[in-house]
Amino acid sequence: xxxxxxxxxxxxxxxxxxxxxxxxxxxxxxxxxxxxxxxxxxxxxxxxxxxxxxxxxxxxxxxxxxxxxxxxxxxxxxxxxxxxxxxxxxxxxxxxxxxxxxxxxxxxxxxxxxxxxxxxxxxxxxxxxxxxxxxxxxxxxxxxxxxxxxxxxxxxxxxxxxxxxxxxxxxxxxxxxxxxxxxxxxxxxxxxxxxxxxxxxxxxxxxxxxxxxxxxxxxxxxxxxxxxxxxxxxxxxxxxxxxxxxxxxxxxxxxxxxxxxxxxxxxxxxxxxxxxxxxxxxxxxxxxxxxxxxxxxxxxxxxxxxxxxxxxxxxxxxxxxxxxxxxxxxxxxxxxxxxxxxxxxxxxxxxxxxxxxxxxxxxxxxxxxxxxxxxxxxxxxxxxxxxxxxxxxxxxxxxxxxxxxxxxxxxxxxxxxxxxxxxxxxxxxxxxxxxxxxxxxx
Numbered sequence: 001x002x003x004x005x006x007x008x009x010x011x012x013x014x015x016x017x018x019x020x021x022x023x024x025x026x027x028x029x030x031x032x033x034x035x036x037x038x039x040x041x042x043x044x045x046x047x048x049x050x051x052x053x054x055x056x057x058x059x060x061x062x063x064x065x066x067x068x069x070x071x072x073x074x075x076x077x078x079x080x081x082x083x084x085x086x087x088x089x090x091x092x093x094x095x096x097x098x099x100x101x102x103x104x105x106x107x108x109x110x111x112x113x114x115x116x117x118x119x120x121x122x123x124x125x126x127x128x129x130x131x132x133x134x135x136x137x138x139x140x141x142x143x144x145x146x147x148x149x150x151x152x153x154x155x156x157x158x159x160x161x162x163x164x165x166x167x168x169x170x171x172x173x174x175x176x177x178x179x180x181x182x183x184x185x186x187x188x189x190x191x192x193x194x195x196x197x198x199x200x201x202x203x204x205x206x207x208x209x210x211x212x213x214x215x216x217x218x219x220x221x222x223x224x225x226x227x228x229x230x231x232x233x234x235x236x237x238x239x240x241x242x243x244x245x246x247x248x249x250x251x252x253x254x255x256x257x258x259x260x261x262x263x264x265x266x267x268x269x270x271x272x273x274x275x276x277x278x279x280x281x282x283x284x285x286x287x288x289x290x291x292x293x294x295x296x297x298x299x300x301x302x303x304x305x306x307x308x309x310x311x312x313x314x315x316x317x318x319x320x321x322x323x324x325x326x327x328x329x330x331x332x333x334x335x336x337x338x339x340x341x342x343x344x345x346x347x348x349x350x351x352x353x354x355x356x357x358x359x360x361x362x363x364x365x366x367x368x369x370x371x372x373x374x375x376x377x378x379x380x381x382x383x384x385x386x387x388x389x390x391x392x393x394x395x396x397x398x399x400x401x402x403x404x405x406x407x408x409x410x411x412x413x414x415x416x417x418x419x420x421x422x423x424x425x426x427x428x429x430x431x432x433x434x435x436x437x438x439x440x441x442x
Contacts (some may be wrong), residue, residue: 004097005271009174011269014171017185019281020373021185026148027253030374033128034266035128035129035130035264035266035267036126036127036128036129036130036131036132038265038266038268039130039131039135039263039264039265039266039322040131040132040134040135041135041265042260042265042274043131043135043136043138043260044135044138044139045256045260046139046255046256046257046259046260047135047138047139047141047142047240047256047260048145048255048256049144049252049253049255049256049257049260049416050139050140050142050146050256050260051256052140052249052252052253052256053250053252053253053254053257054077054081054145054146054149055075055148055246055249056247056248056249056250056251056252056253057146057149057150057152057247057250058073058074058077058078059242059243059246059249059309060154060242060243060246060247060250060309060358061073061077061153061156061357061358062074062238062239062242062243062246062435063237063238063239063241063243063244063245063246063355064153064237064238064243064244064357064358065156065157065237065238065358065425066157066236066237066238066425067238067239067425067434067435067436067439068233068424068425068426068427068428068434069156069157069425069426069427070238070239070427070434070435070436071426071427071431071433071434071435072156072157072161072426072427072430072431073152073153073156074435075161075431076152076161076164076165077113077149077152079161079165079167079168080145080148080149080164080168080172081145081148082150082170083148083165083168083169083172083229083386084141084144084145084172085141085145087144087169087173088114088137088140088141088144088145088157088172088173088177089113089114089137089141090113090173091111091113091173091174091177092144092176092177092313093111093114093137093140093141093177094110094111094112094113094114094174095108095109095110095111095174095177095178095181096109096140096176096178096180096181096184096185097109097140097184097185098110098181098185100421101342104148106182106186106187106188106191106192107182107187107188108178108181108196109181109185109303110120110176110177111185112435114133114137115133115174116132116133116134116137117132117134128397130232130264136211136327137380138298138375141230142256142257143180143200143203143204143257144172144176144177144180145172146204146257147171147172147176147204147205147207147208147211148168148171148208149208150205150208150211150212150360150364151167151168151171151208151212151215151358151360152163153162153212153334153356153359153360154212154213154215154216154356154357154358154361155212155215155216155219155278155357155360156234156357156358156359157222157357157422157426158219158222158223158416158417158422158426159215159415160413160414160415160416160417161217161426161429161430161431162375162413162416163409163410163413163414164196166409167211167215167402167405167406167409168255170405171211172391172403174231175207175211175372175398175401175402176204176207178397179203179207179394179397179398179422180203180204180207182260182390182393182394183195183202183203184203184271188441189390189394190396191389193385193386194370194381194382194386195386195387195390196321196322196375196379196381196382196386196387196388197321197372197387197390198261198320198321198322198323198375199257199258199261199320199321199322199323200257200261200321200370201317201318201320201321201322201367201369201372201374202318202368202369202390202391202394203394204310204383204396205317205320205363205364205365205367205371206364206365206369206372206391206395206398207369207394208360208364209360209361209363209364209366209368210364210365210394210395210398210399210402211398211399211402212356212360212361212364212365213354213361213365213399214402214403214406215341215402215406215415216354216355216356216361216397217354217358217403218403218406218407218410218415219406219415219416220355220416221353221354221355221423222235222355222357223353223419223422223423226350226355228279232350235357237306240305240306241246243305243306243309244305244309247309247312247313250313250316251282251285251312251313251316251366254280254281254285254316255322258277258278258280258281258319258320259274259277259278259281259322261277261323262274262277262324272320275321275325277323277324279328279331280319280323280324280326280328280331281316281319281320281323283328283331283332283335284316284318284319284323284331284332284334284335284338285312285313285315285316285319285335286312286332287315287332287333287334287335287338288311288312288313288314288315288316288333288335288336288338288339288342289308289309289312289315289322289334289339290311290336290341291311291315291335291336291337291339291340291343292304292307292308292310292311292312292314292340292343293307293308295307295339295340295343296308296343296348299343304424306359307343307346310342310346310358310359310362310363310409311339311342313363313367314335314337314338314339314341314342314362314363314366314367314414315334315335315336315338315339315367316338317338317363317364317367317371318330318334318335318337318338318341318367318368318370318371318374319338319371320371321368321371321372321374321375322367322371322374322375322378322379322382325378325379325380326377326378330377331380334371334374334377337370337374338370338371338433341362341366341367341370342359342366342367343362345362345366346359346362347360349361349362356361369391369415372387372390372391373387373388373391373399374399375387378390382400388424404413416427416428
């Protein structure tokens with residue numbers, strides 16, 4: 001039956017009960033619930049934007065490694081995300097957000113699994129000034145997984161699968177949550193140093209960078225990357241189309257990364273601030289990309305696409321520590337400096353014979369440090385001392401614990417594949433399958 005076939009009287013009789021019910025039952029949520037609903041919804045939406053960054057890292061890494069190692073990178077990325085999800089549930093979330101249940105006050109959080117409200121909030125008394133526990137857990141988990149993704153790309157093409165995954169278990173379950181609690185869990189960096197890191201230039205990105213740096217130093221460079229006479233042999237990636245796609249996916253996911261870190265969507269002011277964060281995040285990425293393009297044109301006579309991609313990512317990392325307070329012009333300049341850092345840091349690492357396959361150390365560690373130190377430029381509540389001291393403390397903790405764990409793994413089970421396996425490719429050696437079997441030599 002359609003409304004066109006109804007007489008006016010029949011139509012009125014059909015609609016009347018609905019109108020009466022609407023008058024009798026006010027379906028508008030109580031005022032105190034509105035903020036809870038909208039903030040929870042924001043966490044869910046921005047959380048799955050950050051989840052989409054897992055696909056971005058996968059595509060970026062698959063494009064920047066050689067074709068014989070693509071399947072390995074894809075395996076590592078889906079495995080690390082899955083491990084992060086379990087470890088953050090089992091121990092990480094409570095370590096990061098202990099509330100009043102610190103094991104060591106303001107230093108070590110609480111041990112225990114994450115729990116959510118009952119179905120339908122039956123019998124629960126949620127904090128209606130904030131958001132549901134499930135939405136907060138989901139959102140925060142994505143940041144934890146991002147940290148592990150950073151490590152994956154740096155150590156590509158020569159690390160064994162299982163030692164890397166064991167490291168991921170410790171990184172996502174313990175190292176990342178513990179240091180994150182020092183800032184975001186109201187730990188000592190927040191209370192004693194006034195450390196400001198809006199969405200994680202240090203708490204997320206430099207942590208992944210420090211862990212990657214420790215691994216790269218202990219693991220060593222790929223065979224043939226550096227010669228005895230000091231030359232650097234480039235190993236071009238297998239698919240720059242995938243690398244570019246991955247960069248755009250990461251760029252898109254960053255709107256959730258930074259926008260969701262506003263943490264509230266319960267007022268017009270918060271909506272306006274989220275909009276401002278989106279705009280600043282975008283322009284910082286653009287500034288980083290264009291700076292890398294112009295600098296590589298000047299230095300190498302031709303623009304380098306891989307540098308431009310990493311320049312955009314460095315701009316994003318740089319603005320992540322403070323995406324709210326800068327003007328659009330300031331955000332652009334912050335991103336531009338991030339892009340410049342990448343262009344100069346990549347050859348600098350090569351001079352030190354530190355082999356970073358995808359450029360994650362310049363992008364996430366170096367640009368992350370820059371973005372953190374830039375916060376006082378636009379946010380008067382930050383101090384240079386508080387930012388510097390916090391960067392140093394987090395760096396020492398993450399680098400030290402990561403190096404100890406890498407050394408332990410090397411002693412117990414070995415980190416590197418054999419030279420023959422490295423030359424043949426990790427796809428065949430570690431997994432027995434190839435990403436592009438029809439192009440393989442027979």
